[in-house]
Amino acid sequence: MITIPKPTTNQVDEPRVLPRRLQSLDTLRGFDMFWITGGSKLVHALAAVTGLSWLQTMGAQLHHPDWNGFHAYDLIFPLFIFMAGVSTPFSVGSRLEKGASRTLLTRKAIQRGLILVLLGIIYNNGILHTDLAETRFPSVLGRIGLAGMFAQIIYIYSPKRLLHLWLGILLLGYWAFMALFPVPGCGAGLLTMECNPASYFDRLVLPGRLHQTIHDPEGLVSTIPAVATGLFGILAGQLLRTSDLAFSPARKVLAMVLSGIAALALALVWNLVFPINKNIWTSSFVLLTAGLSSLLLALFYWVIDVQGYRQWTFFFLVIGMNSIVIYMSKKFFDFTYTANALFGGLLSQFPDSVQLVGGVVAFIMVQWVFMLILYRNKLFLKV
Template structure:
């Protein structure tokens, strides 16, 4: 832990990051419980959207992870770009980039397995944090050592190359072009090279091979960050919003077309999924940037900023602190006076309040986990 020294921070980015993390820190449970106890059609719809499809397809819940990786990319031109402009050579920055990526891999292993808590053969090495660390690291390396045109070539090459590999690589006993859990090339290679266990035994949604196209997700964030960092003398704030909206819509249209040939699939992080999730992420960034940084409507952001400024903490802390016990101890007695539906929904809200109070204590004392 150390004090944060943010420079050139976008309040909209911290707000969007907190909004994104809110849903996996209890927000989705509110709608799940609300749908169960009321049966309201809109609550059922929301609860369905806050679950993952079994394999192919896309739901709102699929957007949380790639949006976080996308936002990590958005911050790159602000953090690394400013240093490059001051004359700091990439060779001096690369060590920190690699260190950050490997620390996130280590944190992911700890999150999955604890510390000396799991047998080596039973440890799961892939993780959400590892994908963010590795994909973000390679995207930053591309940013440091290539120009804008080369970055776009890398972006297209990653998506097209992954498509070619997934469709043409023959899996023994299956052949080529099958994208089932058993027969897709990414899972097959992961089974051969990854130690320990895979999350679903024959497949891991955060596997090593499907991390390769995730680099393109981070690059989409870098492209967006470069646009937002451009001087307002060259591109006005309103025009930046327009460009982001156009880019997001084009990405979604391309993903719909590609879906016919290479299905949208978060488990495999298919190229069409990169464009789909990336398109929505760009649109969300445009909306938050317009509301928060252009129109300056900021009072409502504080709730999410408290979460967004310590996003890794809010992701990991639930495995080590029993917020549910605390919420029950503080609010369970009061909620007992209400009917079951109110008590059920109120319990989820109380859980979020307790988590947020803990995050606020960190925020107020300027304690931010920086990797």
């Protein structure tokens, strides 16, 4: 949905610019991760303690719907894939311009994707703790790895002007498959948990167990449209990487806002025949989350990188610069135990309401201090 200006030189793909790191992107990544590392728990605690209707409404948005529909909590995962796409023109694109081998860059993309798949398996099952039959192979990290890997490979080998064509193929092709493939015993066009084609094929081809026995929200087939989520991010990254002389920051923001609104409108129309559904990552879900991601990126880019309001970003930067670590660490470190050991005694002197909210705040801050130590010592996990 995002269109970049045509180059004014004899270059085919995009104007050459010096690579730079977007503080807005790192901040947005930290903001995204905050909600699954304690932010949602804080809202729920405050809603329970205060009884305020707006907090209760906000808390209701911080749960996933059972099947069809969309809540704000559903945006966290696709936003992360979108942002991985945004960074691609800055990292991979700059190497291509310097003459790096496409084969080498593809090998690195595959290596990164497979490492994330492996980390996802470890996250779900530990190391040598689970029998093969009970091992859950699909994962959040696995989907991030595979979607990002294939989106990067498309970016490496496909002319940039054809990225929109790839989006059409992925989104329309997935819709056709989900609508027309007849699941044995169900027929075609049924998108229930039992009868949708994506879950049916996952049951056939994936070893081990699925998260919900007959369905896995991070299944293999529904990872295909997630590649389109990454491509939407790549288009946004191309736009942001374009020289400010060729396309001013204000015009970049406007382009992202208009593209985001267009994607939202298309998603709502498509929802009438292909429901918005995170569980099977429907094409309408891709468009909705890409639109919202584009609007959020436009806001953060305008405030931070264009207007220069950066003082408030440090809290989220510390999280965003090591997002995989903070995600993995909750499986291997008991931050709740540490927070209770440090602050539980003090909090026990206060009423239950203060203990509830204070416990969540302590949990968040213990994690954040852990991330701060890594940040100060420049210890970043680069996959």
